[in-house]
Amino acid sequence: MTNTDVIIVGAGPTGLMLAAELRLAGVRPLLLERQPQRRDTPKAGGLGGQILELLRHRGLLDRFQAACTGPAPAPRFPFGGVHLDFTQLTDPPLHALPLPQQELERLLEERAGELGADVRRGHQVVGVSQDDAAVRVDVQGPDGPYQASARYLVGCDGARSRVRDRAGIGFPGTTYPEVNRLAQVTLPETVTVLGNGDLDVPGFGTIRAGFTRTDQGLFGVGSSPGSQAVSLYTIEDESTEYDDDVPMTLTELQDSVHRVLGVHLPLAGSARLSRFTFKARQAERYRHGRILLAGDAAHLFPATGVALNAGLLDAVNLAWKLAADLDGWAPSGLLDTYHTERHLAGARTMLHARAQVALRRGHDPAAEALREVFSELLTDEQPLRRMGALVAGSDVRYPMSGSHPLAGTFAPDLTLHTDQGMTSLAELMHTGRPVLLDLAGRPDLREIAGDWRHRVDIHVAKTGQRPADVLLIRPDAHVAWAAALDEPAGTAAPALREALSGWFGTPLTSP
Ligand SMILES: Cc1cc2nc3c(=O)[nH]c(=O)nc-3n(C[C@H](O)[C@H](O)[C@H](O)COP(=O)(O)OP(=O)(O)OC[C@H]3O[C@@H](n4cnc5c(N)ncnc54)[C@H](O)[C@@H]3O)c2cc1C
Structure with missing residues (x-):
């Protein structure tokens, strides 16, 4: 029997992204895909939203942009039969990359391959079972049936997910x-x-x-x-x-x-x-024991242009938590935050996707009036920015301790001046390791973080308009904790220790 750390079912965009992120975190994934070749059915025409920032944080955005086939689209985004028109904004809250899904999958598979992921095509998962110690799958491969086992299994097997069914996870919602x-x-x-x-x-x-x-x-x-x-x-x-x-x-x-x-x-x-x-459907739970769901297997939104953003961000959120668990240092409950955070983000996407259904589907004069009123509202900058952030998924704030406004949000890509020269926060995140960024010369807080230096990279830099004294950033580029400007050591030190052990386990000096 093949034995590995994580089995991923499905080499669509979500499964491929997850395989790459797991490899980045040092995990051995086995990716099983039933199709013998990459499919050529046209699906998405591009990527939009927060995932583009994440690609920048992995150093991949230039490579993906270089593969764009067409000219960049006008900064207008479809929204329930009307448009979000950002043409008047110099810094729109939502960006899009015109990249056909086949090309996206090719690039993601290339990346996963470079990092050493084991991607097997023509291998269909036909059975799934789990106990307290492991997950087992029955696979129909090109050379006949075989079994594989792993500590965890992630169903990235799309809308009709067999994994979801086998795990007994409900998928309530509406099919329009x-x-x-x-x-x-x-x-x-x-x-x-x-x-x-x-x-x-x-x-x-x-x-x-x-x-x-x-x-x-x-x-x-x-x-x-x-x-x-x-x-x-x-x-x-x-x-x-x-x-x-x-x-x-x-x-x-x-x-x-x-x-x-x-x-x-x-x-x-x-x-x-x-x-x-x-379809408007969301899995009741994203985790059942050792089985997890991501991408279309976890959610289907009745709107265009948002599904890939949600699915790829699921993968990024999940990978480092699985790696921490497999490496044995995950703090209690870390893996469960995958459901808490990504179900919340999915529900937020579902909110505007369902609103788009209401806007789009009506044929009567009342519906026409609704679209007109909505379009009028969207000519004002503030509601336009708000809707843009909602569609991008950048307004999601994961539940985190601490009252700093950045805690739980996607870290802003700051330009940084260091002793080694200019860099950016995105560049510091290429390796996918957590980062403690000291923006105010706070040796007191750096010394504390030093006890987690085996897991957290520590950097000192200056930036214009610093948003905090210190930022603690997770591998998925979300701020785990932030010290307010000039926050006294008396409050910052214990809060930082709590955040470090809450997200990154025990310190080096622990007995
Ligand atoms: C026409 C069209 C246009 C779209 N346009 C957009 C758009 O503009 N923007 C956007 O964000 N989204 C768009 N989408 C949605 C987007 O294509 C999906 O959200 C995306 O493909 C989901 O990726 P995934 O990896 O989660 O699942 P999928 O892409 O469905 O991949 C699942 C994979 O699992 C494999 N699999 C299934 N069962 C098994 C099994 N038992 N064993 C092994 N392998 C298995 C499948 O073969 C497949 O390769 C569009 C979809 C369609 C159909």
Whole structure:
């Protein structure tokens, strides 16, 4: 029987990110993926939100940006049938990276491979069981069935997670009877793209550029003058439960356009065809004993552009806690904070995703009025920033001790001046180790942290507009504790000791 530290089921973005983060923390993951090759079904067109900052903290953002296929999108983000328009803001609260999911998965697998993760394709997990000491899986591999065991197993096996079912974890929520179809297609010469973007279809007449609502649904078309390549979009009420891994066909798209607009739109070919359904579901628990869930296996949001952000951040939150547990130094309850923190973050994403359903789905004048009022509100900077932070996931504050406003939040990427020259907080986090950052020359607090130097890197730096005297930052770039400006040693020292032992275990000098 194969024996390892952690078995990850599923090499989608979440499983690949988790494998890389576990390797960074010195853990041996075994990643089992049922597909023999990386899939080529088009899914996400890009990444957005807080995960981009995390990639910067791992030194990966430049590499991911270099792989972008298209120009960066205008800083507008879809939100329930309206848009968050950040074009007037110099420092928008939400960023996006146009990176097709296939390319994202390739980059994540490359990273996991560089760090030495064991990724096995064509290995389907068909059975899962656990006891107090271990988790065991039955695997159907290319050379026949075998068993593997590990101390922990993480189900990153997507929306229809078998791991979730086997662990008996409920997945309550709503499935909306609605299907969205999205395509980049080529029109035949018989269809004329007019100068204003409208389409002239022989035997039918004009299809207006932009969105058209009918009693049967919504149709959208976007084109560039002189080009037969256009983007098409349909939304229909339909209760079929499609499998996201089964691609849409050109005929399915044409049938949908026909139902919504009553026109047979001739199509010559396609560059991208995708379909998605909307579900609002969140696992009741992200952990059951030695089994944990992350990514789509843990949550499905009825909104576009937010799922990858949530799933990849789950992986980053979980990896170092698993590593601490496996290494034997995890403080009591550390692994359970994975559920506490990421379920909370998932619920926050669910809040705005459900609100988007309410905004988007209505067809009557009242719904139109709601969208208009909402759009008006979003022309003001303050609500726009607030919604941007909500969608980015950057307004999440994990429960932490201490009253400093940064405690529990994602650490700001400060520019730092050190004796060795200029650097940034993000650069100090490339190794994924915890950091104690002294921004005010506080040898009293550095001396305390010295007792945890086997686990925590200690740095001294200066920064303009320092937000705190000292920051204690976890591997997932969240602030575990912060000393207020000029905070006296009398209060700061015991609080720092408590934070260090609460997150990073016993000090070196402990008996
Ligand atoms: C058309 C479309 C557009 C989308 N657009 C966006 C977008 O713009 N932004 C965004 O953030 N999200 C988007 N999403 C959602 C995004 O694709 C998912 O959130 C993401 O793929 C989830 O990643 P994951 O790794 O958690 O799960 P998945 O990507 O579903 O990966 C799960 C993996 O587990 C494997 N697996 C399953 N069962 C087993 C088993 N028993 N044994 C071994 N392996 C198994 C599967 O083969 C799969 O490779 C879109 C989805 C679709 C369908």
